[in-house]
Amino acid sequence: xxxxxxxxxxxxxxxxxxxxxxxxxxxxxxxxxxxxxxxxxxxxxxxxxxxxxxxxxxxxxxxxxxxxxxxxxxxxxxxxx
Numbered sequence: 638x639x640x641x642x643x644x645x646x647x648x649x650x651x652x653x654x655x656x657x658x659x660x661x662x663x664x665x666x667x668x669x670x671x672x673x674x675x676x677x678x679x680x681x682x683x684x685x686x687x688x689x690x691x692x693x694x695x696x697x698x699x700x701x702x703x704x705x706x707x708x709x710x711x712x713x714x715x716x717x718x
Contacts, residue, residue, distance in 0.1 A: 642669070664711040 647662075649655055655673060663671050706712055 661715045664714055666706070666709060666711060 647658070649658065659671050659673060662668055707716070
């Protein structure tokens with residue numbers, strides 16, 4: 638018997654605490670496995686960066702906090718850090 642699986646790729650900069658982020662992701666409901674992979678990526682700053690950041694802030698403001706299950710112990714752990 639098989640099951641469908643979705644993978645999410647997260648790219649971190651050098652300032653990110655990868656171990657903390659990995660522990661947080663591992664404690665989320667539905668996460669089966671986490672894997673760290675290191676690679677070099679050259680990032681170029683584009684002229685439209687402020688537009689991109691504005692769109693990210695708009696997404697952040699659009700998130701409905703009532704959709705977060707605060708009764709889940711793992712969610713409480715993640716949100717307390």
